[in-house]
Amino acid sequence: xxxxxxxxxxxxxxxxxxxxxxxxxxxxxxxxxxxxxxxxxxxxxxxxxxxxxxxxxxxxxxxxxxxxxxxxxxxxxxxxxxxxxxxxxxxxxxxxxxxxxxxxxxxxxxxxxxxxxxxxxxxxxxxxxxxxxxxxxxxx
Amino acid sequence: xxxxxxxxxxxxxxxxxxxxxxxxxxxxxxxxxxxxxxxxxxxxxxxxxxxxxxxxxxxxxxxxxxxxxxxxxxxxxxxxxxxxxxxxxxxxxxxxxxxxxxxxxxxxxxxxxxxxxxxxxxxxxxxxxxxxxxxxxxxxxxxxxxxxxxxxxxxxxxxxxxxxxxxxxxxxxxxxxxxxxxxxxxxxxxxxxxxxxxxxxxxxxxxxxxxxxxxxxxxxxxxxxxxxxxxxxxxxxxxxxxxxxxxxxxxxxxxxxxxxxxxxxxxxxxxxxxxxxxxxxxxxxxxxxxxxxxxxxxxxxxxxxxxxxxxxxxxxxxxxxxxxxxxxxxxxxxxxxxxxxxxxxxxxxxxxxxxxxxxxxxx
Numbered sequence: 046x047x048x049x050x051x052x053x054x055x056x057x058x059x060x061x062x063x064x065x066x067x068x069x070x071x072x073x074x075x076x077x078x079x080x081x082x083x084x085x086x087x088x089x090x091x092x093x094x095x096x097x098x099x100x101x102x103x104x105x106x107x108x109x110x111x112x113x114x115x116x117x118x119x120x121x122x123x124x125x126x127x128x129x130x131x132x133x134x135x136x137x138x139x140x141x142x143x144x145x146x147x148x149x150x151x152x153x154x155x156x157x158x159x160x161x162x163x164x165x166x167x168x169x170x171x172x173x174x175x176x177x178x179x180x181x182x183x184x185x
Numbered sequence: 186x187x188x189x190x191x192x193x194x195x196x197x198x199x200x201x202x203x204x205x206x207x208x209x210x211x212x213x214x215x216x217x218x219x220x221x222x223x224x225x226x227x228x229x230x231x232x233x234x235x236x237x238x239x240x241x242x243x244x245x246x247x248x249x250x251x252x253x254x255x256x257x258x259x260x261x262x263x264x265x266x267x268x269x270x271x272x273x274x275x276x277x278x279x280x281x282x283x284x285x286x287x288x289x290x291x292x293x294x295x296x297x298x299x300x301x302x303x304x305x306x307x308x309x310x311x312x313x314x315x316x317x318x319x320x321x322x323x324x325x326x327x328x329x330x331x332x333x334x335x336x337x338x339x340x341x342x343x344x345x346x347x348x349x350x351x352x353x354x355x356x357x358x359x360x361x362x363x364x365x366x367x368x369x370x371x372x373x374x375x376x377x378x379x380x381x382x383x384x385x386x387x388x389x390x391x392x393x394x395x396x397x398x399x400x401x402x403x404x405x406x407x408x409x410x411x412x413x414x415x416x417x418x419x420x421x422x423x424x425x426x427x428x429x430x431x432x433x434x435x436x437x438x439x440x441x442x443x444x445x446x447x448x449x450x451x452x453x454x455x456x457x458x459x460x461x462x463x464x465x466x467x468x469x470x471x472x473x474x475x476x477x478x479x480x481x482x483x484x485x486x487x488x489x490x491x492x493x494x495x496x497x498x499x500x501x502x503x504x505x506x507x508x509x510x511x512x513x514x515x516x517x518x519x520x521x522x523x524x525x526x527x528x529x530x531x532x533x534x535x536x537x538x539x540x541x542x543x544x545x546x547x548x
Contacts, residue, residue, distance in 0.1 A: 065423075090221070091215050091221050093215050093461065093462060093467065096420055096461050097420065099420075099469070101420075120205030121205040121209055124208060139208050148208075150215075150221060159204055163204075166203055
């Protein structure tokens with residue numbers, strides 16, 4: 046980590062980058078993007094697991110910005126799934142029913158898994174739709 | 186609600202979709218400090234998990250641990266408590282009281298013998314059983330009785346884990362930790378005053394997901410949460426490395442957010458998850474609010490020689506002397522009082538301001 050290098054040369058002042066974790070995170074994201082193109086590898090970074098000083102998470106999110114897609118999920122409280130201005134880099138924020146953040150992740154992938162309909166749900170959808178159709182046929 | 190149903194079935198019956206379940210699992214992995222790559226494994230395990238019975242006993246405590254848990258913002262802790270576990274006894278939260286409450290505890294113990302999880306907060310008085318009783322049963326008797334059929338015990342809070350504040354010098358009630366009395370069951374210590382809510386629920390989620398005891402450190406604490414010191418994960422660490430310290434609470438260093446080591450911060454000797462997980466919906470933690478870490482997740486934090494003394498300042502060896510004094514029985518209190526007076530004058534004489542030079546010598 047950067048702060049393990051020569052402490053004397055660190056330009057430490059309040060308000061500036063303190064943990065030096067923003068830059069390495071951006072590099073990690075860049076490598077994850079290359080991996081995605083290379084072998085389709087999916088990367089998830091849990092922002093809660095990394096020490097960030099006040100303001101550093103905001104700086105990271107500012108750098109990533111907002112792209113073209115924002116999706117809302119309503120399940121156990123709202124979730125926001127947005128593509129950053131770097132295609133393939135998604136920011137996922139889960140809230141509980143009281144709108145408190147319960148998890149924030151950066152996912153590097155083509156489409157986050159949580160947006161894709163699971164096979165079990167698709168199977169149930171077929172059954173439900175068939176039942177609906179049978180009902181309508183019966184009504185006629 | 187049936188205990189035979191799996192968690193996946195229970196959640197779906199409540200109309201929680203698979204996407205909702207995936208979200209629950211992602212937040213649970215984050216809560217358990219597990220890498221996000223574990224989410225599919227967690228989802229598979231939780232899908233099949235059956236609700237364990239949980240009995241929660243509160244002894245000499247302030248209810249701060251329960252407050253911490255019930256203020257938790259983690260993936261709907263209510264969900265965790267009421268859907269993922271079957272909380273069969275908790276005298277603060279349950280509606281029943283008196284004989285009905287005790288009957289619920291006994292029924293849960295009988296029905297789930299050998300399988301239930303026992304959660305304890307608070308220390309146990311050993312000097313006189315009358316110091317703390319529930320329904321006329323002494324804390325010690327209730328603990329030993331309930332521990333017998335437990336699969337594992339979770340000691341929530343520094344009081345249950347290490348004796349905590351009731352155990353602090355001069356320990357008038359003879360308070361001890363759960364592990365001092367129960368020797369034949371796996372015990373997971375979740376210390377803190379209070380512990381972080383996500384750590385409490387994280388440990389319960391681990392037991393639920395994997396059905397195993399998480400990796401523990403030498404003090405019986407889960408390494409996932411207590412594996413790193415506050416100091417190593419502190420965002421103010423670069424100031425320490427550079428020798429920039431606040432000397433008082435209102436000097437220029439304090440205003441600039443410099444390291445609080447010289448104001449007594451116990452971050453270097455304290456192992457907990459506060460620096461990354463943070464409190465109050467991830468808002469901040471004590472050091473971020475400008476106050477030194479008190480070291481509340483370490484044994485005997487109350488007797489550490491002063492919250493505002495830098496940890497290299499001589500404090501005398503009260504902890505060790507007290508251990509020896511216990512053998513002396515009734516004389517212990519008197520001896521300890523005398524020692525404290527002697528220690529006080531010695532510490533005053535020995536007191537030195539810690540300078541950056543002193544800190545450099547430690548390297």
